[in-house]
Amino acid sequence: MSVDVVIPESESEAVEAYGDGSDITVIAGGTIVMQLLNYQRFEPSKVLLLAHAGMSYINMPVKEQGQNDGSTVTVGATTPLADLTVLASPLGACAANVADDEIRGQATLGGNLCSPAPPEHPSGDLQGALIALDAMVRSTGADGEKSEQIEDFLPHRSDRLALDVSFEPPASGAFAAFRRPHAHHYTPLAVSGATSADGTVRLGVTGAGDFGIRLNAAEAAADDPEAAGEASLTDVTMADDAIISGWYREQLLPTLVKRVLNEMKDGS
Amino acid sequence: MKLEVNGVNREVRSEPLTPLLDVLREELDVTSPKAGCHAGGCGACTVMVDGKPRRSCLIPVAAVDGASITTVEGLGTPKDPSAVQQSFIHHYAAQCGFCTPGMVVAATAYIDGGGSDDKDEIAKAISGHVCRCTGYTKILDAIAAATKQTEFDITIIAPDPTTVTIGGSE
């Protein structure tokens, strides 16, 4: 197998090499793609390896040390998840829940955001946290560079090269997930919540579909965490996988939603 | 491509997407990192990349061109094992030994990073590592002891040094 491997040294070189994205496989941290390559699950003809593209950064304007002044946070696509764990909940807590230290040091924001629809299991936990944060994704592809809301980006993420993600720091945030003591390959179900400066509550879930989903019905009932938990079931269609069944996911989701809303109330 | 493996500069001729694990084992003959799953799920392949523990089965070698790689062979020698290696011997923390190189590298990184003897913290640090033999208790004991002590009471029965091959040195 002969693969053409392009290794850009800047974002602009990466954008140029990606072009319209046809016939090119992106490898960022490689924690998903390398598994597929090792097991010959696919054979790429051209690979864009982002390891040296210099797209790992967190731009977070600060008033005083450690304190955000409320302006936009921008995170480069190849920023490792380990670097995100210092951020406020839900993104920081969500990143800290992914796998273990070794994987988090290698796995990237972009790889998580663009992780493929699950053949066997979900793998894009940050999608839920970024939905809760109403994040904007800057990407490039066939129609050039554009910025769009994460919910618009997710359905066509496999046709885009994600460049960075930006969001306003939330007034409060929370994250809750199915617990697993050993680092399995995925988190079966996770809920993220964020309250913006104007008091709007947003909720995102992962592990309940092909990619992260916004829990609209639960948000509408957010003042009553119990009712919001029940309402969340109308937002999703659950499936079975090796760790938990769709039935168990349905039992779990209302509890996670309730936990996130209560934690945000307590924290605000 | 180039790698510094256990302090020795090595040329690499494998294809750029070859996992670092395969480059170490098959091209450079450094066989301590083990291929347990080739999917990031067992930790048997963990090595240090520029001082940080990483699953070598998931790293395309081109991504770490020029990096410094440390495997368990680079942490100590059979005659002069590191504190973590001594502690694993002293606490009987290895049975079949398949997971041990990855465990020792992860434990060393944990201690180098200022990790304490708190067993919950140690368990988190090795949560990506699977051991099918020991039941983990002795591994946790060994790592906890190595956070406090650098010398252990062990008898070293090292092979004749003239016949010892330490991976990575040529």
Ligand SMILES: Cc1cc2nc3c(=O)[nH]c(=O)nc-3n(C[C@H](O)[C@H](O)[C@H](O)COP(=O)(O)OP(=O)(O)OC[C@H]3O[C@@H](n4cnc5c(N)ncnc54)[C@H](O)[C@@H]3O)c2cc1C
């Ligand atoms: C043991 C283990 C445990 C794990 N646990 C979890 C978990 O708990 N939660 C979780 O969410 N995930 C988990 N994962 C999956 C994975 O590690 C993460 O999702 C990670 O963030 C993927 O990032 P990456 O950079 O390694 O992805 P890569 O493998 O490099 O890429 C993943 C996908 O995204 C595409 N891609 C990468 N970067 C970009 C970009 N900038 N623009 C467009 N497309 C891009 C690739 O083409 C590929 O399709 C686990 C993996 C392992 C091995």
Ligand code: FES
């Ligand atoms: S072989 Fe790398 S984690 Fe199992």
Ligand code: FES
């Ligand atoms: S000692 Fe056998 S797998 Fe750990």
